[in-house]
Amino acid sequence: MLIIGLTGGIGSGKSTVAAALEAKGAVVIDCDALGREVIAPGGRAEQAVLRAFGPDIAGESGHIDRPALARAVFGRPDELARLTAISHPAINDELAARLDLLPDDAVVVLDMAILVESNLGRLADGRSYSKVVVVEAPTELRVQRAVARGMHEPDVRARIASQATDEQRRAVADAVVVNDADMAALAGRLDELWVRIGEWAQAGK
Secondary structure, eight states, X not given: OEEEEEXXXXXXXXXXXXXXXXXXXXXXXEHHHHHHHHTSTTOTTHHHHHHHHOGGGBOTTSSBOHHHHHHHHTTOHHHHHHHHHHHHHHHHHHHHXXXXXXXXXXXXXXXXXXXXXXXXXXXXXXOBOSEEEEEEOOHHHHHHHXXXXXXXXXXXXXXXXXXXXXXXHHHHOSEEEEOOSOHHHHHHHHHHHHHHHHHHHHHTO
């Protein structure tokens, strides 16, 4: 099994790349979605987060109110670290369960915004992504894309400032996909990437 970590900042087009790789035959696991699942009702981390943060983050149903939880950690690094210490191991446990269901020859892409900033994708049983693909685009283009999706420009710039830099991502990259043009240009670059992924898979056998 080839496990690839796919990352890129807001507006880079990471999700577009993930969808294209899925169309080519990869199994894509959205780690952001797993993050939401583990604190949802019955999720692996729900009760631990409720115990850690108390009734202020619970809705009328007794389950986690995500906006309330976001307010509890926003701008508070210590509280965010406390949440991460609970939720990230749970995400990795859920990820391990998903990987267990896949065939040995699967090409798995872990779609995660915070690959550089976290231990997501590095599992307790020793499994981990062995290759990293980074999606890049110029900052102003990323801002334009995110604003076009409905975000406010100051929020986009704050998000970019809080994420890993292009230099930090490149330092761990095995391949960089530059998404600074139209979809036709991106498609050509992804065709080249898919060939490389096939070579990685063969080399790992």
